[in-house]
Amino acid sequence: MPSLRALLSCLLLAALPAVATPIYTYIDAEGNRVFTDQPRKNAKRLDVTPTNNMSSTPRTRDVKIGPAQPVKKPMFHYQLLRILVPEPDSTVRSGEGKVIVTVSSDPALQDGHRYLLLLDGQPVGAPGRSPVFALDNLDRGTHQISVEIYDELGRLLEKTPNQPFHLQRISLNQKRLANPCKAEEYGVRPECPLKDKPEEKRSWVPFL
Known part of the structure; x- marks a missing residue:
């Protein structure tokens, strides 16, 4: 058939x-x-x-499924982070308002990690690897400082509590009282301007 x-x-x-x-x-x-x-x-x-599926599917030559997502590293843990200088609740005396801040971590700062200093709750400069920070022209009075550590992904790894210190700025008048100006020091020391230099006494003998 x-x-x-x-x-x-x-x-x-x-x-x-x-x-x-x-x-x-x-x-x-x-x-x-x-x-x-x-x-x-x-x-x-x-x-x-x-497959034995006979249904027709449109033929696609190039199909993109998006970039591969990077695998995030686990967050690193520091055992210790502290501010060495100035010490907590200490007094710093500086006529120019200069303060040096130094920090220490254990273990040492890892590759790709950065320190960030905060003064009275505000970041000072950009994060960096140096454990030494120089502050200049601070107002007299009490200030709060803290330090943070960030990794290469911008994640906060560690932070110190706020630590107070007191800044005393000695005035020029106080400096002059503590160390009186000498004649040759006028125009040399900031607290001894030339305009304050006393006139020299001249000794003279009348002509006979």
Whole structure:
């Protein structure tokens, strides 16, 4: 029966697995994972299991699935972070309002990590690796300082509590009282301006 043979042939053809199109994948210049059916340099061929699904799917040559997400490192833990100078609640005397702050950490500052100094709750400069900070022209009175450590991802790793110190700025008049100006020091010492130099007494003998 010809009709029965034709039907059997159709059934056999339908049972045969479809020919799979080769699929390749690679990372493009922008860091995106790309899938394509076109072979190219540095592309890796993927093993795709054939399917008997006869539904037609539009053929896409290049498909991007977005850049790979970087794996974040676990946060590093410092056992100790403290301010060495000035000591807590200490008094600093400076006519120019200069204060040197030094810090220490245990373990030592790791690669990619940065210190940040805060004065009265405000950051001083940009984060850096130096454990020494120079403050200049501070107002007299009590100030609060603290130090933070950040990693290369900008995450806060460690922070000291606020630590107070007291700044005393000696006035020029107080300096002159403590150390009177000598004649040769006028115009040399800041507290001994030339305008305050007393006139020299001249001794003279009347002409006879």
